[in-house]
Amino acid sequence: MLQNTGTHPTADWIYDQLKGEFPNLSMGTVYRNLNILIEQRLIKKIDFGSTFDRFDANIGPHYHFICERCSSVLDLELPVDEALNERVNVSTHHNAQRHRIEFFGICDRCEKKAEG
Amino acid sequence: MLQNTGTHPTADWIYDQLKGEFPNLSMGTVYRNLNILIEQRLIKKIDFGSTFDRFDANIGPHYHFICERCSSVLDLELPVDEALNERVNVSTHHNAQRHRIEFFGICDRCEKKAEG
């Protein structure tokens, strides 16, 4: 089983790709192997640390902090750096209009709890 | 119906919060109203432009570009700015160990297609 595409595939896409080579491949196997690769830290799932959708009432541009202990998602005051979009547009042929940053670590509250 | 928490709630959490005030509230209503608020651009769903999980075979630190037309997720060459974590740690009491950036816009390929 190989994993060397340059893309960020969905399980579904992987299934379609491999279906040609292994005609009776099943989704169960795809997910099972993806999870094994995640455990072995050979790949990552791109997520927000929870299986639920998250909603954001703060419409203005702002960055997020995601606590890896309690999974809460917090707003940051850090000023948004619009120049970053330009950096992308200059160094690639994409047209980036905005961006989002998530910081990962341990939040204020969990740090305090750990000390307590 | 109110939406003014400072957090980034899951539908589930909202349901629990409102359950006290509206004892026979149902999940259907919560999701329906969240989707109305999204249409009205009063809130946002924090996602990657697709309902599927995405997997990343590139374990090293790197940033992503997400095309809002074709929903593909592409790696960027932009150098990762480790100093950003420090900026967060200095201005808040959280402990940020790493971060992730997603740029949103129209990708190379879709731009070309549009030009025809």
Added chain:
DNA sequence: TTCTATGCAAAAAGTTTGCAGTTAA
């Protein structure tokens, strides 16, 4: 009455799991 919003339950979408059967060491 008409229009919008709701509860409920069923369906859909995406992911995980149990089990029995293969295959390879």
Added chain:
DNA sequence: TTAACTGCAAACTTTTTGCATAGAA
């Protein structure tokens, strides 16, 4: 003979939808 892996189908989790009803204008 084991141990690891697989297909299949069923179960599970999260979100969406259909329908009949309730309440407001």
